[in-house]
Amino acid sequence: MDASMKDLDMKNLESLAVLDPARGREPTDMEWTRSRAFVDRVIAGEVTRRAAHRPVRRWLAVGAAAVAAGAVGAVAVPALLPGTAERAVASWTAVPSSRTGEQVLPQARACAASDVGARSSSPHPDDVLLAEQRGVATLLIVRKAGTVVECLSVGDDQFAAMGLLDDGPLPAQPAGTVTLETMSSLGSGEGMMSNIVGLVGPGVTGVEIRLDNGRVMQASVEAGWWAAWWPGPEGGEVDRLTVIVHTADGMTSHRPSELP
Numbered sequence: 387m388d389a390s391m392k393d394l395d396m397k398n399l400e401s402l403a404v405l406d407p408a409r410g411r412e413p414t415d416m417e418w419t420r421s422r423a424f425v426d427r428v429i430a431g432e433v434t435r436r437a438a439h440r441p442v443r444r445w446l447a448v449g450a451a452a453v454a455a456g457a458v459g460a461v462a463v464p465a466l467l468p469g470t471a472e473r474a475v476a477s478w479t480a481v482p483s484s485r486t487g488e489q490v491l492p493q494a495r496a497c498a499a500s501d502v503g504a505r506s507s508s509p510h511p512d513d514v515l516l517a518e519q520r521g522v523a524t525l526l527i528v529r530k531a532g533t534v535v536e537c538l539s540v541g542d543d544q545f546a547a548m549g550l551l552d553d554g555p556l557p558a559q560p561a562g563t564v565t566l567e568t569m570s571s572l573g574s575g576e577g578m579m580s581n582i583v584g585l586v587g588p589g590v591t592g593v594e595i596r597l598d599n600g601r602v603m604q605a606s607v608e609a610g611w612w613a614a615w616w617p618g619p620e621g622g623e624v625d626r627l628t629v630i631v632h633t634a635d636g637m638t639s640h641r642p643s644e645l646p
Contacts, residue, residue: 471577474540475617477521480603482614485519487511490526497537498530502547516613518606527583527611536568536583538615546572550583556610559587562633564612566645571622580621582629583613584645592632596639 487494488511498509509530516527526537527550538546550567559565564584571580582595586607593605593612597620605614620626625641 470540471573471579474521474523475577475579478523478617479520480601480616482518482520482525482604482606484606484608485517485524487514487517490514490517490524493517493524493526493537493539494528496539497526497528497535497547500535500537500547502533502535502549515609516606516611517608518613520615523615525581525606525613525615527609527613536581536613538579538581556585559585559610561587561589562631562635562638563587564590564593564629564631564640564645566629566642569621569642571619578617578619579615580618581613581615582621582627582642583611584629585610586612589633590631591634594630594632596628596630598626598628 491509491511491514494509494511494514494517498513509528513529514526515529515534516525518525523538523540526539528535528537533552534550536548536550548568548570557565564586566582566584569580569582571578573579582605586593590607590612593607593614594602595605595614595616596602597616597618601616603614603616605612625643627642629640629642629645631638631640
């Protein structure tokens, strides 16, 4: 190839580069961390079983920009009623109260009627896979219309929902282990909130979250799932917390990027 052809090719490439929507974008620290951890697991032969159950990490949030680790995008819709998120944060407790499907049926109906997945207006109590109460806020994992979704609500004001998995048998988990399905944050200022959700294997007796500032909170564990939410931004940041898994044989500690 002569010099004139090389010059022409370079000009063509430069013209195409202008059209690249990702031109000049660098991955975030979280994206680099999770990508490296994924490559390590692929090399170790540990990544095969989740291909058919890729979670849809996409918040539908009222009134706050939302950031979901690994999400393609986030959706923000009209503003929260003033003080709703702050009220949830102010009443938060490190240890949750478990709730039955009957007790949270109004919240489950609101969750099922959201735009995450197909709408379903009449969930049954047994469609509530996990429910916990921390102060005035209720966190739910609900089965609806072919999907499993997470919802976080305050009273009648549902303010966040996220798809987790397609409905069906959960992927088999090794005994005594957990996965990380999603970790995210939403809101701002005094209303900033984080959450974390995953699957648990047989023999897991409890899960705790320890933030790097020393705060420790208990996650809820039920029906093959574990979940927690807390005030603060750590869910949208890189490895600012540790997941502590309890079994009859003791406990193990993991950074989020280390979990499958």
